Structures are given as C-alpha cells and as structure tokens.
Amino acid sequence: MWSFKSGLAVALVLASTLAVAAQETYPTRPVRMIVPFAAGGASDMIARLVAERLQARWGQGVVIENMGGGGSNIGVAALARATPDGYTIGLINASSHGLNKALYKERLPFDPERDFAPISQLAITPNVLVVNPDKVPAKTVPEFIALLKQNPNKFNFGSSGIGTSLHVGMELFQQETGTKLAHVPYRGSGPMMVDLLSGQIEVALDGAAVAWPYVEAGKLRALAISIPKRAEFAPDLPALSEFLPGFDVTAWHGLAAPAKTPPAIVEKISRDVREILATPEVREKLAAAKIIALGMTPQEFKAFLDGELKKWAPVIEKANIKLD
Structure with a gap:
C-alpha cells in the first residue's frame, strides 16, 4: 500500500x-x-x-x-x-x-x-605594502605608522582605481591604525607603479607579482605582506597581521x-x-x-x-x- x-x-x-x-x-x-x-x-x-x-x-x-x-x-x-x-x-x-x-x-x-x-x-595573490625609499624613511611597520601619525595627509598612496581592493585595503589600514593618507587613484596598477617609482606618490599596497621585482632591485622598500602569515617567497618580510591582528587584504x-x-x-x-x-x-x-x-x-x-x-x-x- x-x-x-x-x-x-x-x-x-x-x-x-x-x-x-x-x-x-x-x-x-x-x-x-x-x-x-x-x-x-x-x-x-x-x-x-x-x-x-x-x-x-x-x-x-x-x-x-x-x-x-x-x-x-x-x-x-x-x-x-x-x-x-x-x-x-x-x-x-x-x-x-x-x-x-x-x-x-x-x-x-x-x-x-x-x-x-x-x-x-x-x-x-598576496599584496605588499611598499614605499618609495627616497621619500619614506620608515623601515618597519611601527616606524611607518608613527611617521603617518606625525604627518597626517602628508603622504600619498596610489591605487589601481577608486573602489578596487587595493584602494579599500589601504582604507582598512588607515582605519585600523588611526592614520590618514591622501588617495591618488590611477587607471590600473601600471601607471600607479610608474609614479611610485618616480616619487610622485610615496606609498602603495600592490600585488606581489607587480611590486616584488622592484623590491628585489632596491627601487621600492617592502614593509609587510597583507596575507595572514608570511609568504614562502619572502620569509623575512613580516605580515601586517603581526602588527594588526586579523589584517588580511588579498x-x-x-x-x-x-x-x-x-x-x-x-x-x-x-x-x-x-x-x-x-x-x-x-x-x-x-x-x-x-x-x-x-x-x-x-x-x-x-x-x-x-x-x-x-x-x-x-x-x-x-x-x-x-x-x-
């Protein structure tokens, strides 16, 4: 039945x-x-x-x-x-x-x-917090945060455009550190990197694939990587989460x-x-x-x-x- x-x-x-x-x-x-x-x-x-x-x-x-x-x-x-x-x-x-x-x-x-x-x-794809070494004397994340707090809006950060992960990631960094930088948006990472290397802007959070060759050549200084733990390709580079617990922008x-x-x-x-x-x-x-x-x-x-x-x-x- x-x-x-x-x-x-x-x-x-x-x-x-x-x-x-x-x-x-x-x-x-x-x-x-x-x-x-x-x-x-x-x-x-x-x-x-x-x-x-x-x-x-x-x-x-x-x-x-x-x-x-x-x-x-x-x-x-x-x-x-x-x-x-x-x-x-x-x-x-x-x-x-x-x-x-x-x-x-x-x-x-x-x-x-x-x-x-x-x-x-x-x-x-990990992002790296990089600075122009001729414009930013800080060599560590704590030094960089202290420098920014002493000089609000003095330093410019570039991004690949308004609302991109690189832009919003730096906004998160500012919110968590109580710092303030001026945002300069570009039409992509390429032109932004040109101005970072020339010193027209001083700071960027950019993909490791783009930024790392310039770090290895000494043209940029890497302060930290933005994934939760250190990367195998750069074991000596600290993760931002070591200073800002839970920070993760990838x-x-x-x-x-x-x-x-x-x-x-x-x-x-x-x-x-x-x-x-x-x-x-x-x-x-x-x-x-x-x-x-x-x-x-x-x-x-x-x-x-x-x-x-x-x-x-x-x-x-x-x-x-x-x-x-």
Whole structure:
C-alpha cells in the first residue's frame, strides 16, 4: 500500500541515484568557463591552468571566455544568468563577491549571495605594502605608522582605481591604525607603479607579482605582506597581521556556477579542482608568479564569501567610498 512515507523514501532514493549518475557522467559535452577580465592577467592565468587540467581529466573541452569590463561585473553577471546545468562555470573575485555589493548597491547586476553556487576558492595573490625609499624613511611597520601619525595627509598612496581592493585595503589600514593618507587613484596598477617609482606618490599596497621585482632591485622598500602569515617567497618580510591582528587584504580568485546548478555536479567540479590545485606542478607554476594555490569545498567557500561581504561593507561605508 502506498503511503506518503514510502513515496518520500522512493523519491529520496531516486534523487540519490540521479545525483550519483550526474557525478559519474558529467560532463558529456564542452564546458564554458567565463573569466571576467581580459586575457593576460592573474585571473586568466589561473583559469587557463585549471581549465587545461580539467579538460585532460574530463575528456571534454573547457573553453575560456574572457568577458572583461565593469570591475568584473559584466562577466560575473553573465555567469549569474547562465543556464544552471554545470556547463557554464566562471571565476569570481574579491571585487565581485567582496566589495561591489557595497560599492554599486542597487546598480549591481547580480546578487552575490543569491545568484551563485560556490565551487571552490582557487588561489590568492598576496599584496605588499611598499614605499618609495627616497621619500619614506620608515623601515618597519611601527616606524611607518608613527611617521603617518606625525604627518597626517602628508603622504600619498596610489591605487589601481577608486573602489578596487587595493584602494579599500589601504582604507582598512588607515582605519585600523588611526592614520590618514591622501588617495591618488590611477587607471590600473601600471601607471600607479610608474609614479611610485618616480616619487610622485610615496606609498602603495600592490600585488606581489607587480611590486616584488622592484623590491628585489632596491627601487621600492617592502614593509609587510597583507596575507595572514608570511609568504614562502619572502620569509623575512613580516605580515601586517603581526602588527594588526586579523589584517588580511588579498586578491583572491574563486570558481562558481549559476545558482541552482545541481549540487552533485558542483561537488564533482569542486573535488576535481581541489585535486588539481594540490598537485606540485600546479602549485609550483602559481608560486612562480607569486600566486598561492588554495582549494576549498563548496561549503568552506560559501562561508568565506559570507565573511567577505560582512568584512568590507562597513569599511566602505566608513571611508565613504562612492562610485560615479
């Protein structure tokens, strides 16, 4: 005799069977991977490295589609609108899922909490607090903080643009240290670095991949790294968290699918990606570019993303950062 309980049991068994089948057969055709930046940057490099190895593992093409613009909003919005069948995945980042909700508010073309199924964090790109040694005499973080407190607004910090992680990261630094610098935004890290090297500005928080060659050449002085612990490529350089507990400002890169993508497929992609990121070959390739591989389960990544939104919204509000 049929009953609700027996019917429910059959449904659960069927759902479980279908989930296992989805994991075993996926993918059966090429997968599109959206990268919300132009080709050639760190996000593109990470995506291609992972895509190549997923393709070899799956026996199906993984096609990179670069969709830059709008502070990554264009590509991430396209990911949110894609069919949730596992055949479109894409990169998300510190701006799209950390900063942009507070910066763009109702103009943001997606909801970072509602519109995505987190798959895994992929990697982080450490930032380094650097100064022009001819303009800033401080050689340590405590000396630098003391110098800034004695000279409010005397020193300028550059960033790759208003509302970027490098800008907001320095606002967090000022809020936590009680210091004040003048902000000079640029159209990207390249022109900002030119002015930092020439002394037109004195301070910047910039990606290690960009800044470190100048540190090694003695053209910039590195005071600290902005990840929670010291980096393997610079074990003598302290982390800012050693002076400011919990301080963590990184450019992170993650992988997500559209919301309502079958959980079994999300779990399979996440597991395969984490295994790829754990291989010495991939870790070494990323480390050579000052990028740190870091895989997460979908659940771990979801918790991380929730924390990013909670972390940056009050910083942006207190700094009164507004985009035109």
